[in-house]
Amino acid sequence: MLMMRGLEARALSLYKQGKVPGSFYDGYGQEAVSAGAAFAMAAEDRLCILHRDLAAHIVRGVEPARILAQYMGRASGITGGRDGNVHFGDRNRGCVGMVSMLPDMMCVANGLALAFKLRGQKAAALTFCGDGASSRGDFHEALNWAGVQRLGVIFVLENNQYAYSTPTSAQFAVDPVKRAETYGVRGVSVDGNDAEAMFAAVHEARTRAANGEGPTLVEAQTMRMHGHAAHDDMRYVPKELVEHWAARDPIKLQSKRLKELGVDLDALQRDVDAEIDAASQEALASPMPDPDTALDGVFCEGEATELADGLAPWSGWAHA
């Protein structure tokens, strides 16, 4: 979480220096959702990670330098500059890069889970969906299919109160987590700012998924604490709402716990900062992609290589 917050802060400052092209999205204040969820997944699991979920990439083992290079459109970024900042997934870490169209990846995640099922593998797929994206048909088709075929898939509904400027009250009349059971999907709602609660909920869902007990929709209740993207000052969000959630910052919450366990947080922060500094230097030293390669790779020419397993070095399943 610290790494996510630090990396995004760094990326934002690079953005302000004009070093990150396009626009810039972050998950400030929501770090616990993706960190907690990804921690609960094993190396052999598969993930489709969205735009507020950078921590999941980090947990999978994607190197910070490659993430910053990705933001800056450098050759050493995960997509080599082909796709924009958060639109990536490291296929060598079991991740499928998201598309902009939300929440298309829910259907893809079903396919990942279906592959496990058809091969008799005990593993699971995880993806995310925003409160806004829950209004789209793909949400429904994916949940219905997962329910009827009892796929080992976990959908994290990241309810951060807003979809761009649209509050949930204009998005749905009833919280979509309520829909889960009407698809034959287990539905649970957790505090998305509590990393351990997220971990526990997804860990349980993952156990069930891998054991053939079907899909789960985990609602993570949280708040988008920054604007939709860097250009958005989110003046449409009531101040009290921001204050309410600011007091519930996920990193503060987790820091308190760790302190009680005797963890040296200052040292941790120093380590993270040092890693980010190094990553930043490495990324800045990476060249821009060669324009002569712009047309390469529209088609796969050789053998199709499938997704590889993640590193998931801190996974709750690492020793399972």
Added chain:
Amino acid sequence: MLMMRGLEARALSLYKQGKVPGSFYDGYGQEAVSAGAAFAMAAEDRLCILHRDLAAHIVRGVEPARILAQYMGRASGITGGRDGNVHFGDRNRGCVGMVSMLPDMMCVANGLALAFKLRGQKAAALTFCGDGASSRGDFHEALNWAGVQRLGVIFVLENNQYAYSTPTSAQFAVDPVKRAETYGVRGVSVDGNDAEAMFAAVHEARTRAANGEGPTLVEAQTMRMHGHAAHDDMRYVPKELVEHWAARDPIKLQSKRLKELGVDLDALQRDVDAEIDAASQEALASPMPDPDTALDGVFCEGEATELADGLAPWSGWAHA
């Protein structure tokens, strides 16, 4: 209902004589659904009618001769031969012709209801959706939108146990009517073979819709008693299921009631048969469309004329 059954039987025999091009779909055994529902709608209401719902067209006042001509691709059919058998709606009767893609018309029906709302008109829109089509994203987007904007729309979920060869068990894990309330939509389930129950449920839904009390999903439990289309012998349907529902034929059911009320059913049947004979002759006498007109009307050239009201001569709202 008698008229629907008679017309479809006639159309099927015309099909077997090679007079109906393409394929042939009917709603045999489901007549009460569309008859009951359409009776509950007022002339100023709007409908998008599907492929098992011929009775709704009849209730709106579409002439039997034009329906048979439609099946045969004649110039005097509702679409003048441009579209196939059940893909029609008489815009002069407040109906929008369905597209093949199911259940796209649910979104269109929302638009019809939205127009009423924006204009402050007390009226409602009605459309249908099959058990199979409920799996598509349009179902979800339409229900969610109707719920959040509290549109005056009624969706009849025509659960006839099959989608082509696919039984509901392969379509969903939980009956979709259960989803209604998770969208903020009222959900009710009725015996779709009971015309009066259908009427009552839709009548109530229509009252609420017109009064700004929001949308309703009415599940009509019924059975598709014929194959998906004329070519399908539906050998995939267990015999007992067919027998069970055959005993619950909606026309038999209603006939019994009418008999008790002293209605002369034989006379009614004779009237209907005579009307169908006349309609059939008229339709057969209608010419095929002129090939020179094949390219006309891709675009509207003059003023756009909007939907007109239906006749709805027997509507429960005729004297309301």
Added chain:
Amino acid sequence: MPELTYLQAISSALRDELRADERVFLLGEDIGAFGGAFKVTHGFHEEFGADRVMDTPLAETAIIGTAVGAAVSGLRPVAEMQFADFIACGFDQLVNVAAKMHYRQGLAVPMVVRLPSGGGFSGGPFHSQNPEAWFMHSPGLKVVAPSTAEDAKGLLHAAIQDPNPVVFMEHKHLYRRVRGEVQDGIYTTPFKARIARRGENLTVITYGAMVPAALEATAELDGVEVLDLRSLTPLDVEAIVDSVSRCSKVVIVDEANATCAAGAQVSAVIAEHAFEMLDGPVKRIATPDVPIPFSPPLEAAVLPSVTRIREACDELLGY
């Protein structure tokens, strides 16, 4: 006459229509109080209220389908996709429901779908597309693509007043870069091509963001005509043939991916109907068949550039 940007011209057309015709209403994601992702509807919410500048759920299929229902009811919906790319999510409702309705059922569907399109600012594969050819290949849709502020307003008025579904391609890269004098009040621009610059030695046929690029590329060349198509469906075949007949040499420029693009259709029209007037091959400049990459050097390598247009013209002039 006031000078407006391309974006302001679009806003102005929407505002004037909302004021003049109570049947007109707008719907889309974040277009209400927020004023839209590009601020096209900035301030509209205050003037016209939430019913006529309607924030919708994040649901492109429903946006198009709802607009169809409202349109056949006699309203005049103008739907916005936040980016043109997202129309893929409402594709079926547009090409199957809206487009075919009048031919099939004799029922007019007077609606407009606004598609902020095009690349040039590191939008990446999902915020840079030019999908107009999909809609040119979908009978029943009209497709227009203004290149100037004046036409942006005039074509949008015409689109809203048209009794058919019109896909309105507004190029994001022109929003604030292009400005010009724009007539006050409501006026309509016909769905016909316009000669952006007259010439007699070669004609560059193009539309949208490639019009300023073509004008720039050929500014110093001798007698190069630039034909701005403005409307892609209907396509102004007469103007194309006329221009080719006078100039005998043609370069077609398209920002969209090359295969089966608008430019391919223009080329086919010329090869069939103006073959005898041709004094050289029909050259095409377009984005190759590749998703639009994000990183600036890659994006610059694939989008048609002023230089590439210029080189093609030079080459053909020397033919």
Added chain:
Amino acid sequence: MPELTYLQAISSALRDELRADERVFLLGEDIGAFGGAFKVTHGFHEEFGADRVMDTPLAETAIIGTAVGAAVSGLRPVAEMQFADFIACGFDQLVNVAAKMHYRQGLAVPMVVRLPSGGGFSGGPFHSQNPEAWFMHSPGLKVVAPSTAEDAKGLLHAAIQDPNPVVFMEHKHLYRRVRGEVQDGIYTTPFKARIARRGENLTVITYGAMVPAALEATAELDGVEVLDLRSLTPLDVEAIVDSVSRCSKVVIVDEANATCAAGAQVSAVIAEHAFEMLDGPVKRIATPDVPIPFSPPLEAAVLPSVTRIREACDELLGY
């Protein structure tokens, strides 16, 4: 060699792949016990079971999206749309998720989408479309369209073995009308054009159902070549230019709606790359830009007919 119908050839390819490669599985509506709307998978359910011949919910978006997920996991999904027309409902997943994945992420998506397409049997506006041009205009998809039983099998094998998403256009009207000798077992047909009949006075360039129509139309004409494209993406530009160079006159035939169709692209390629070889305008025959009407006299009036092809050839031969 056994004689198979076009439909049997498709079945045979699917069966052979399912037997040879355990990664291959099929998914679609009613393809399991029922054997599919056109009976392409008749008997498969018994041999391969419900997991490998998978009945899906009625959900085209999910069918494509699920196939993508399975493909990147190392499986080889072959998805069926019940009719090609319904691909509009899964359009976004196909053009945005499947098509762009390899370019964006270096992740291959080896999947096939089978699209039973085309008109000629009163299918009406929603069961008769030829949507291949939409996919030719979507970078990252391959598009093939066989016209013979032999190619139907060979191209389908090649499509399933290809590491990319391939749109397989199978023309419904050929299903049982076309038959021919088909090699036993697995063989692949390259994504290249084939000369269906050699000639030197004029070439008819076409694909799919229009190949037999073109052969019939020109059977009695002197020296008319018929080039069967077979693959639309990649398009065999070399074969096109070669054929045009040898014949100097071209008629392009397309069953799809004319504007921005495959035929427009072929014409544009010729106008750019074979202009000097041309001895007359590049003629196009296609369905005009109209939804396909249901009633037989209307449908016959819009689809390209043997007579129309013949007349165009006659006219051009006399040019």
